[in-house]
Amino acid sequence: MVEILKLINVHKIYRTGDFEIHALKGINLSVDKGEFLTITGPSGSGKTTLLNLIAGLDKPTIGEVYFKNFLLNNMSDDELAYLRLNEIGFIFQSFNLVPWLTALENVMLPMLIAGKSREERKSRGIELLNLVGLEERMDHKPIELSGGEQQRVAIARALANNPSIILADEPTGNLDSKSGKMVLDLLNEISRKKEVTVILVTHDLELAKSSRKILRMRDGTLLEDSWKTES
Ligand SMILES: Nc1ncnc2c1ncn2[C@@H]1O[C@H](COP(=O)(O)OP(=O)(O)OP(=O)(O)O)[C@@H](O)[C@H]1O
Ligand SMILES: [Mg+2]
Numbered sequence: 001m002v003e004i005l006k007l008i009n010v011h012k013i014y015r016t017g018d019f020e021i022h023a024l025k026g027i028n029l030s031v032d033k034g035e036f037l038t039i040t041g042p043s044g045s046g047k048t049t050l051l052n053l054i055a056g057l058d059k060p061t062i063g064e065v066y067f068k069n070f071l072l073n074n075m076s077d078d079e080l081a082y083l084r085l086n087e088i089g090f091i092f093q094s095f096n097l098v099p100w101l102t103a104l105e106n107v108m109l110p111m112l113i114a115g116k117s118r119e120e121r122k123s124r125g126i127e128l129l130n131l132v133g134l135e136e137r138m139d140h141k142p143i144e145l146s147g148g149e150q151q152r153v154a155i156a157r158a159l160a161n162n163p164s165i166i167l168a169d170e171p172t173g174n175l176d177s178k179s180g181k182m183v184l185d186l187l188n189e190i191s192r193k194k195e196v197t198v199i200l201v202t203h204d205l206e207l208a209k210s211s212r213k214i215l216r217m218r219d220g221t222l223l224e225d226s227w228k229t230e231s
Pocket of ligand 1: 014015016021023041042043044045046047048049050
């Protein structure tokens, strides 16, 4: 197993005025390439904070975050931006597609930012929409797509620059259970077939059960009694 992510004694303390919130309290975590990891836990337990640190969107107050053996704490903003563009795919609860762009243009956007040629952007964009079963909708704007379809476009977009890890924060939160399951199945398939690591945050324990490895957060800590289902 190749370790892709490692967190050592990570703390995050938010300070607003003289008010302090200890959002993460000593997280230790090791994630392997191709692993599908689900994180659950009550609102405010620190799940999004944890994803933000993994994505280099924020820095830990104490502790170390390693991505592919690179210490994120020491990276410059430019290096972190490069990492996010090329190594990390994001999927959000609210899809976050650009409303005035078509499905295909949305998927092509990260490749444009990464400086890929138009031909490459287009052919890979179509290939990815094909992968999520939406190539017939490629000219549709987000408003012309259902929630589940928009989230599948967002998955295709997250894969655009061939990331090694996908971070999904409540990706099924705005979907009915059937679309939610479809999105989950798709993420599972992608992680298996493409050896992409997926870290999924969800409140939905029913959906979480499909994951091989589940970690539970409570009040800024990862509970030790996390478990694996038989697979
Ligand atoms: N930028 C911030 N400034 C100050 N406090 C923050 C900030 N972001 C989060 N917090 C606090 O840190 C704690 C953890 O928040 P976080 O968003 O990580 O929780 P969560 O587990 O993702 O919750 P939810 O399930 O509701 O999304 C909460 O008490 C929250 O109020
Ligand atoms: Mg959250």
